[in-house]
Amino acid sequence: QKEVEQNSGPLSVPEGAIASLNCTYSDRGSQSFFWYRQYSGKSPELIMFIYSNGDKEDGRFTAQLNKASQYVSLLIRDSQPSDSATYLCAVTMDTGRRALTFGSGTRLQVQP
Amino acid sequence: KAGVTQTPRYLIKTRGQQVTLSCSPISGHRSVSWYQQTPGQGLQFLFEYFSETQRNKGNFPGRFSGRQFSNSRSEMNVSTLELGDSALYLCASSNPASTNEKLFFGSGTQLSVL
Numbered sequence: 001q002k003e004v005e006q007n008s009g010p011l012s013v014p015e016g017a018i019a020s021l022n023c024t025y026s027d028r029g030s031q032s033f034f035w036y037r038q039y040s041g042k043s044p045e046l047i048m049f050i051y052s053n054g055d056k057e058d059g060r061f062t063a064q065l066n067k068a069s070q071y072v073s074l075l076i077r078d079s080q081p082s083d084s085a086t087y088l089c090a091v092t093m094d095t096g097r098r099a100l101t102f103g104s105g106t107r108l109q110v111q112p
Numbered sequence: 113k114a115g116v117t118q119t120p121r122y123l124i125k126t127r128g129q130q131v132t133l134s135c136s137p138i139s140g141h142r143s144v145s146w147y148q149q150t151p152g153q154g155l156q157f158l159f160e161y162f163s164e165t166q167r168n169k170g171n172f173p174g175r176f177s178g179r180q181f182s183n184s185r186s187e188m189n190v191s192t193l194e195l196g197d198s199a200l201y202l203c204a205s206s207n208p209a210s211t212n213e214k215l216f217f218g219s220g221t222q223l224s225v226l
Contacts (some may be wrong), residue, residue: 041216043202044155088155098145098206098215099168102155 003027006089014111016084019076021106023089026070033065034100035074036088048074065082079110117207120200124224130191133221137184137205144186145215146178150201158201159170161186162197190223198225218226 005024009069013019020032021035030052048063050056050072062075072091076083086107090100125131130194137144145160145168157170161180178188184205190197200222204215 007207037213043219044215045217049214090155098143098154098160098204099170100156100215101157102147104154 002089003101004089004091004103006087006106007038008104009107009110011106012109012111015079015081017079019083019108020111021074021076021089021108022103023072023103024070024073025072025089025091025101027093027101028067028070028093029093030067030070030091032092033063034090034092035061035063035072035100036090038086038088038105040085061093076108079108081110081112084108084110101102115168116203116216118201118203118218118221121219122222122224124155124226125193126226127193127195129193130189131193131223132187132189133201133203134225135186135188135205135218137186137203137215138207141205141216142184143206143208144180144184145206146186146188146202147202147204147217147218148172152200155202158188170193193225194218195225198223 003026009076035048038044050065060077064073088103088105089103119134143162146158149155160168160189164180175191180186202220204217
């Protein structure tokens with residue numbers, strides 16, 4: 001079992017809809033949680049991070065964390081074709097360290 | 113402010129050879145970490161350096177090694193290359209003084225082993 005699981009997709013949503021991306025992790029000691037966006041042929045770019053249970057909002061993005069269920073999600077409101085990319089979930093056990101464990105990513109396609 | 117610079121961008125080697133990849137972090141960033149990305153395994157952590165010391169190491173064989181210099185630039189070395197080492201190698205820098213642990217990735221070095 002992989003430590004960080006994501007559905008590979010593709011997840012296809014129409015423009016303007018809400019895209020919901022999900023991630024589960026196996027290590028209960030995980031402390032920090034990140035969402036990276038990676039366009040084809042480009043390097044990953046951090047879009048959200050969350051440490052505490054609950055929701056964290058930044059513009060059109062909302063990260064949700066439930067440590068009891070070992071579940072983290074990313075909601076993208078008003079999806080745009082430019083949001084089409086692979087979204088990588090990453091976790092780390094040790095806050096302050098940079099040893100991230102990544103999921104395999106979910107490919108999102110936003111249809112115009 | 114210049115981003116993370118990785119050189120070379122592309123590299124072709126044959127089995128058994130060794131290779132050295134270079135990474136220059138963002139000015140002021142003292143933490144440099146390395147990741148391997150393949151279609152099958154995704155992004156996997158190799159190691160992290162801070163102030164010339166290896167702080168963390170991933171689950172890779174000893175053929176993979178790295179170092180960091182006093183100016184925070186880092187190199188990683190892979191000896192006795194295998195076909196399975198073909199991958200995109202990404203370097204990321206971060207500022208440990210920052211509370212958000214934001215990793216800034218370079219464009220990567222695409223290594224092909226023939």
